[in-house]
Amino acid sequence: MKPPALLRMTAPLREDFEIAYHDIGSAAAAPSLALVAGIHGDELNGVFVLSRLAHFLRGVAAGQQPGHQLCARVIIVPAVNILGVNTRSRRWPFDSTDINRMFPGYNAGETTQRIAHAVLELTRPAHYRVDIHSSNLDFEEMPQVRLYEPNDGERSTARLFGLPAVIERRMNAIFTSTIGHAWRAGDGQSFVIQAGQAGIVQPAHCDRLFRALVAFLSRTGVVTGVALSDEDEEGHYFGLQHTFPLISEHAGLFVSRLDVGRWLQAGDVIGQVYDGFEGELRHEVKAPIAGLLSGIRRQPLLFEGDLIARIQTRQAVSDDIDTHLHSQGQ
Amino acid sequence: MQIDHDSILTLELPYREQLQLHRTVFHGGDGPKVAVVAGIHGDELEGLYVCHRLAAWLEELGRTRPHILRGRVELYPALNPLGIDTLQRFVPVFDTDLNRNFPGHREGLLPQRITEAVMRALAGAALVLDIHASNVFLREIPQVRINQASAATLVPLARQMNIDVIWLHGALTVLEATIAHSLNSRGVPCLVVEMGVGMRITPAFTDQLMTGILRVWRALGVLAPDLALDELTHEPLLADDNNVHYLNAETSGLFIPEVEHWTSVHRGQRLGRIVSPHEGSVQSEVRSPVDGVLFTLREYPVVYEGSLMARIMEVRTEESVQ
Numbered sequence A: 001m002k003p004p005a006l007l008r009m010t011a012p013l014r015e016d017f018e019i020a021y022h023d024i025g026s027a028a029a030a031p032s033l034a035l036v037a038g039i040h041g042d043e044l045n046g047v048f049v050l051s052r053l054a055h056f057l058r059g060v061a062a063g064q065q066p067g068h069q070l071c072a073r074v075i076i077v078p079a080v081n082i083l084g085v086n087t088r089s090r091r092w093p094f095d096s097t098d099i100n101r102m103f104p105g106y107n108a109g110e111t112t113q114r115i116a117h118a119v120l121e122l123t124r125p126a127h128y129r130v131d132i133h134s135s136n137l138d139f140e141e142m143p144q145v146r147l148y149e150p151n152d153g154e155r156s157t158a159r160l161f162g163l164p165a166v167i168e169r170r171m172n173a174i175f176t177s178t179i180g181h182a183w184r185a186g187d188g189q190s191f192v193i194q195a196g197q198a199g200i201v202q203p204a205h206c207d208r209l210f211r212a213l214v215a216f217l218s219r220t221g222v223v224t225g226v227a228l229s230d231e232d233e234e235g236h237y238f239g240l241q242h243t244f245p246l247i248s249e250h251a252g253l254f255v256s257r258l259d260v261g262r263w264l265q266a267g268d269v270i271g272q273v274y275d276g277f278e279g280e281l282r283h284e285v286k287a288p289i290a291g292l293l294s295g296i297r298r299q300p301l302l303f304e305g306d307l308i309a310r311i312q313t314r315q316a317v318s319d320d321i322d323t324h325l326h327s328q329g330q
Numbered sequence B: 001m002q003i004d005h006d007s008i009l010t011l012e013l014p015y016r017e018q019l020q021l022h023r024t025v026f027h028g029g030d031g032p033k034v035a036v037v038a039g040i041h042g043d044e045l046e047g048l049y050v051c052h053r054l055a056a057w058l059e060e061l062g063r064t065r066p067h068i069l070r071g072r073v074e075l076y077p078a079l080n081p082l083g084i085d086t087l088q089r090f091v092p093v094f095d096t097d098l099n100r101n102f103p104g105h106r107e108g109l110l111p112q113r114i115t116e117a118v119m120r121a122l123a124g125a126a127l128v129l130d131i132h133a134s135n136v137f138l139r140e141i142p143q144v145r146i147n148q149a150s151a152a153t154l155v156p157l158a159r160q161m162n163i164d165v166i167w168l169h170g171a172l173t174v175l176e177a178t179i180a181h182s183l184n185s186r187g188v189p190c191l192v193v194e195m196g197v198g199m200r201i202t203p204a205f206t207d208q209l210m211t212g213i214l215r216v217w218r219a220l221g222v223l224a225p226d227l228a229l230d231e232l233t234h235e236p237l238l239a240d241d242n243n244v245h246y247l248n249a250e251t252s253g254l255f256i257p258e259v260e261h262w263t264s265v266h267r268g269q270r271l272g273r274i275v276s277p278h279e280g281s282v283q284s285e286v287r288s289p290v291d292g293v294l295f296t297l298r299e300y301p302v303v304y305e306g307s308l309m310a311r312i313m314e315v316r317t318e319e320s321v322q
Helices: A044-061 A082-086 A111-123 A152-161 A179-183 A203-219 B046-064 B081-085 B110-122 B148-159 B173-177 B179-185 B203-220
Strands: A005-009 A017-020 A022-024 A033-036 A074-077 A128-133 A139-148 A165-169 A189-196 A236-238 A243-247 A252-255 A269-274 A281-286 A291-297 A307-312 B002-012 B018-027 B033-038 B072-076 B127-132 B138-147 B165-169 B190-196 B237-239 B244-248 B253-257 B270-275 B282-287 B292-298 B308-314
Touching: A005 A111, A017 A082, A017 A111, A022 A044, A033 A111, A033 A203, A044 A074, A044 A128, A044 A189, A044 A203, A074 A111, A111 A179, A128 A179, A128 A203, A139 A152, A139 A203, A152 A165, A152 A189, A152 A203, A165 A291, A179 A189, A189 A203, A252 A281, A269 A291, A269 A307, B002 B046, B002 B110, B018 B046, B018 B081, B018 B110, B033 B046, B033 B110, B033 B203, B046 B072, B046 B127, B046 B190, B046 B203, B072 B110, B110 B179, B127 B179, B127 B203, B138 B148, B138 B179, B138 B203, B148 B165, B148 B179, B148 B190, B173 B179, B179 B190, B190 B203, B253 B282, B253 B292, B253 B308, B270 B308
Parallel strands: A033 A074, A033 A128, A128 A189, A139 A165, A165 A236, B033 B072, B033 B127, B127 B190, B138 B165, B165 B237
Antiparallel strands: A005 A017, A022 A074, A139 A189, A139 A291, A243 A307, A252 A269, A269 A281, A291 A307, B002 B018, B018 B072, B138 B190, B138 B292, B244 B308, B253 B270, B270 B282, B292 B308
8 A cells, every 4th residue: 555645756867756654553543653764864773664664563553463563553654855855964965955944834834944844744643753863973972851841741752762862952043843743733742852973873762762662652651562671661850951062172183982872970081182194192081981882983084173972971061052053963 | 544454263074174154354454344155055156256256456555545445354264165176055064054054163063163153253343234146046136134123223224235125034943043033143244245146156147236335334334434436336125035036936847937037017928937857838838927127047957847947026106006
């Protein structure tokens, strides 16, 4: 059966294109959950996981998963920026517009405004809405839930994913043009998930994200009969002023052997900065504060002022700089 | 008059090189300081040429009548030098719009360090002109765009700029991250000039704007009051969110305009067609929804459904009101 499309459009020289989605469960009710990925065409972990999740839920709906039952309607958009996915472009490739800067959109406006409007129309009625990202080509994020000036219900529900970290961040002016912000205009609850790095599919992060989404479906009663694994229980909540962005004051070639998601003591070595011409060690990057390494730079070419890592801290730190940073990677 | 070339920021690049943010400063007397910034978007070049022309005018002034400069003029032709040098609109590597990174942060990423340094350098200016050149898709008549919140201060200045349109727009939160909003909210008047088209230079627009800039500088006391200057040749029409009509493509294809930019059009007039290279028939006809003036016209022919082809400012004559 041909899947439904949230938008159909003509193309200048190719055949018409459409942004297809999965609509699983009883169409009689409003959707309980809407999941969106691939607003940025280079963030592939979410595209992969949502396509796999749709496959799983279709199996549940068809009775192919013994003991499981789908009790609500779920909307899944694995990729919004379809032309971007096919041409490996983060933005809408024709005019280099970032679709996640076009919300709430406008159905008679520019192409990307029309796309934003259609995505919002489809997903806004859902009670729970989740937008999945994978940072950018330069940076790797531990799978985490991000909350932007949430309400208490969202703070509480965010834990149901069972991801290792729920991180609260401040809003900034740029964030007002994202889908995450546009969703807030209505009732219901909205979440942003960050998992991994753009440009590749990372199986370990994808497995973690898949389990998180299934756990969420189970704990919200959308799917029953799922046996959840115990290993994902330990989650940590980091409020505002518990994110420390580690900014480099050195340029050069940065290398690190660390994985995201590990705990650091103050003084632990994070990586090294080498002079890319002379080859000498310029600087050893050490954790200035103890905490959870939630994200790390994977791009070796380092500018003065670049973000090397983010550390989630137990003690309060200033989030002055961090407020400026979260337009990157989302 | 003293002329200095200096840099307001030096940042190390990963491999051996440095990024510097250059400016040229013309010192006259103790009069007010004014500045021109351009090249925030690496594909917008009109403002770079304006800076060249102003530098040439000021250098000539320095040779012949240096006492005319009573204040201080600062030219910042390329706030996004990496973008201009690599033909990219955004800040290369960071893939971010520099004009959504204001007011910046001294300890932030490179784009925020640039914007913070710019904000610091421009503090205390009596007027900053932020010159833009649309993008590669659309051609714009010389105009000044003003946030309605700053209209009282800025519209009187804009009227003297020898431009064709003043466009008052509503306040959008996302625009709070622009240089204009950041400066105006800190009490530094900043006018946003839009003219021409991306990746091109339109010398006639520069001539037109030069007249306005010099007259405004004279009025502010940057130039001596007795300096003789060309008279204004353009009087701006006032556009706002109520009289501007957007023409978005109904279908994808090639947009072939049939009218010149900056002409009067009447309701129902055909402005162009959208055609397909695959077949001979016309996909869509583009007609004006109102009587008005065509002040934005698409320059880049390929359109997607929704692409902006033109903007028309409705002109309500007494006849059309009846």
